[in-house]
Amino acid sequence: MKYWRLILFALVALAQLGVPGSSIWKREQTLRRGAVWKFRTAPVDPVDAFRGRYVSLEFEAETHEVVPPANAVYGQPVFLVLRGDPEGFAVIDQVLSTPPPGDDFLKARLTGKTVSLPFDKYWVTERDAPAAEAAYRLQSTRDRRNAFVTVRVLRGDAAIEQLYLDGQPLGDYLRAVK
Amino acid sequence: MRSADRSGIRWLLAELPELTASGVLSAEAAEALRQHYAAQKPDEPRRLGFILSAILGSLLVGAGVILLVAHNWDFLGRPVRCAIAFAPLVLTQALGFFVLLRRSGSAAWRESAAILNVAAIGTAIALVSQTYQIQGDFASFILVWMLLALPVVYAFNTGLGLAAYFVGVTVWVLASKSGPVLSIWPNDLWGWPLLALALPAFNMLLRRNAKGYAALIAITALAVAAACSLGQTDDMGAQSFWRCSFAAFWTLVYLVGAVSFRDWRTTRPHPFVAAGWIGILSLAIFLSFQNSWRTSRWQNAVDLVPRHYPDVLAGGIQAAWVLAALLFTAYAIWKVREVNLAPAAFVPFTLASWAIAKRFGNPLVAALLINFFMLGLGVFTLLRGIRAGRAVEANLGMVVIAALAVARFFDSDIEFVVRGLAFIAIGLGFLVTNLIVFKRKARA
Numbered sequence: 001m002k003y004w005r006l007i008l009f010a011l012v013a014l015a016q017l018g019v020p021g022s023s024i025w026k027r028e029q030t031l032r033r034g035a036v037w038k039f040r041t042a043p044v045d046p047v048d049a050f051r052g053r054y055v056s057l058e059f060e061a062e063t064h065e066v067v068p069p070a071n072a073v074y075g076q077p078v079f080l081v082l083r084g085d086p087e088g089f090a091v092i093d094q095v096l097s098t099p100p101p102g103d104d105f106l107k108a109r110l111t112g113k114t115v116s117l118p119f120d121k122y123w124v125t126e127r128d129a130p131a132a133e134a135a136y137r138l139q140s141t142r143d144r145r146n147a148f149v150t151v152r153v154l155r156g157d158a159a160i161e162q163l164y165l166d167g168q169p170l171g172d173y174l175r176a177v178k
Numbered sequence: 179m180r181s182a183d184r185s186g187i188r189w190l191l192a193e194l195p196e197l198t199a200s201g202v203l204s205a206e207a208a209e210a211l212r213q214h215y216a217a218q219k220p221d222e223p224r225r226l227g228f229i230l231s232a233i234l235g236s237l238l239v240g241a242g243v244i245l246l247v248a249h250n251w252d253f254l255g256r257p258v259r260c261a262i263a264f265a266p267l268v269l270t271q272a273l274g275f276f277v278l279l280r281r282s283g284s285a286a287w288r289e290s291a292a293i294l295n296v297a298a299i300g301t302a303i304a305l306v307s308q309t310y311q312i313q314g315d316f317a318s319f320i321l322v323w324m325l326l327a328l329p330v331v332y333a334f335n336t337g338l339g340l341a342a343y344f345v346g347v348t349v350w351v352l353a354s355k356s357g358p359v360l361s362i363w364p365n366d367l368w369g370w371p372l373l374a375l376a377l378p379a380f381n382m383l384l385r386r387n388a389k390g391y392a393a394l395i396a397i398t399a400l401a402v403a404a405a406c407s408l409g410q411t412d413d414m415g416a417q418s419f420w421r422c423s424f425a426a427f428w429t430l431v432y433l434v435g436a437v438s439f440r441d442w443r444t445t446r447p448h449p450f451v452a453a454g455w456i457g458i459l460s461l462a463i464f465l466s467f468q469n470s471w472r473t474s475r476w477q478n479a480v481d482l483v484p485r486h487y488p489d490v491l492a493g494g495i496q497a498a499w500v501l502a503a504l505l506f507t508a509y510a511i512w513k514v515r516e517v518n519l520a521p522a523a524f525v526p527f528t529l530a531s532w533a534i535a536k537r538f539g540n541p542l543v544a545a546l547l548i549n550f551f552m553l554g555l556g557v558f559t560l561l562r563g564i565r566a567g568r569a570v571e572a573n574l575g576m577v578v579i580a581a582l583a584v585a586r587f588f589d590s591d592i593e594f595v596v597r598g599l600a601f602i603a604i605g606l607g608f609l610v611t612n613l614i615v616f617k618r619k620a621r622a
Contacts, residue, residue, distance in 0.1 A: 003331045005278055006279070008333045009329070009330070009333040013328070014327075015214060016267060016271070016295075016299050016302070017267065017268075017324050018264065019303065019322060019326060020264070020267075020302045020306040027310040027312065076439075119311070119313045123307075151300075159310065161311075168547035
């Protein structure tokens with residue numbers, strides 16, 4: 001009677017360790033071996049810019065129309081091949097329905113004629129949160145397009161490395177402003 | 179001795195002196211009764227207090243850890259933050275093994291270990307997500323959390339953990355609805371299998387102690403989760419059918435309280451009886467207005483012919499609720515005669531109203547049927563109360579009639595004179611009923 005409970009708990013304990021563990025493993029791979037891309041962030045609705053302790057991000061790349069794969073339906077997962085623009089920012093080169101060869105592609109979701117990137121939040125500390133919100137809003141308004149994030153990309157997975165404001169990582173920028 | 183019967187015992191012990199004085203019981207018999215019950219009493223309250231304080235303490239510690247984690251300590255490196263994320267999880271798992279091996283007989287240990295472990299899972303996932311900037315919406319976070327928590331409920335046989343799981347499913351159902359792309363996705367229906375996964379645990383809890391407070395909390399959480407899932411299902415299936423599916427829901431709530439838990443306490447009915455009455459009355463009042471049957475949704479294509487898999491399945495689930503209510507009513511009529519089953523007539527009446535309104539598009543007949551049901555329910559309950567000399571039940575019948583009257587008071591379709599006369603009649607009815615009941619009581 002007691003043993004099935006022990007075995008069940010042992011199995012679920014492994015699963016409990018495995019779920020966060022596997023996300024760490026996947027992320028570490030991407031952060032170590034993934035290609036670095038810079039994504040320019042587009043202005044967001046200021047009211048919605050900040051929820052809890054993360055900055056809500058929107059990207060210019062999400063506003064550009066793409067050529068979807070044949071027979072694609074709304075909301076289906078697609079694979080993006082990126083290329084750099086003259087200023088070094090990521091632009092979507094191809095939208096495919098199957099993973100391309102190589103490691104340098106990311107998985108996203110098709111939203112009609114545009115794509116939705118698999119990242120839209122940047123977690124910040126509770127202490128920095130209000131300053132980060134104000135700074136991000138200031139830096140990503142339409143005429144001052146100075147906000148971008150660096151993203152590591154490896155075989156579909158995309159890991160946000162850092163949010164840059166005015167060319168500096170968020171932490172450095174906030175310290176400099178203070 | 180069940181803790182639930184203790185109020186009855188207290189009453190009996192208080193009655194003893196009077197019973198001995200009037201000669202109903204001999205002094206020896208009274209003393210024997212007193213000793214019989216006193217022998218079983220002492221350790222009960224202390225144990226309950228211990229369980230409660232253990233659970234409360236665990237909840238506070240769990241919540242504190244979650245708040246600390248939410249602060250997001252950026253000066254710590256990734257490895258340190260990962261270690262912090264895993265530490266509570268590993269500790270609670272160690273505690274869990276200890277409890278299963280050495281303290282599995284103690285409810286306080288089991289409940290506390292389970293709750294701490296469940297809190298630690300959420301903490302670990304959330305902290306890893308923050309550290310690694312892992313994206314993903316709130317709904318999927320809750321879903322993973324609940325799926326990892328459910329086996330804990332089984333392993334530790336915990337009532338409170340089960341209630342927490344039901345609450346988690348409710349949150350998931352609501353969150354997946356407001357999600358950015360999931361609003362019309364078929365996975366809204368996944369709330370049902372999630373609830374079904376926990377039903378064996380719920381059954382185990384009921385078998386262990388159906389009259390305890392853990393079972394009451396769990397069944398309340400289950401009812402709330404079912405109501406939220408049913409609301410989502412109504413949105414996808416035949417939309418206008420929500421009237422029937424929620425009539426069935428409240429009827430089932432009432433029947434579970436009145437029939438399944440009919441000997442819950444000696445002195446008072448199960449809280450679901452009151453909840454069922456309130457639900458049935460509120461919905462009936464709403465449906466007694468013609469306006470609630472005037473809807474453009476009758477012409478909705480989904481309403482007329484569900485076309486693809488999730489819609490058909492949702493329609494099937496709606497129908498299943500109605501069928502379940504009807505079957506439960508039939509069972510109660512067949513087996514349990516002593517319960518007032520008139521509220522259960524709400525389902526067939528609503529079903530008939532819905533069919534008429536849908537077929538002929540005529541709100542008048544549909545609304546009249548519901549009015550007729552309420553009047554019948556009120557009069558039946560009133561007479562039942564008078565006959566049995568129960569003032570509470572007789573007045574409940576009057577409350578139903580009065581609620582119907584108030585609803586018609588605000589109904590612009592009826593003339594003032596008619597309304598005025600009806601009100602005078604109902605007021606007189608109240609007075610006469612109470613007079614009859616109390617005179618009978620005085621005579622008895």
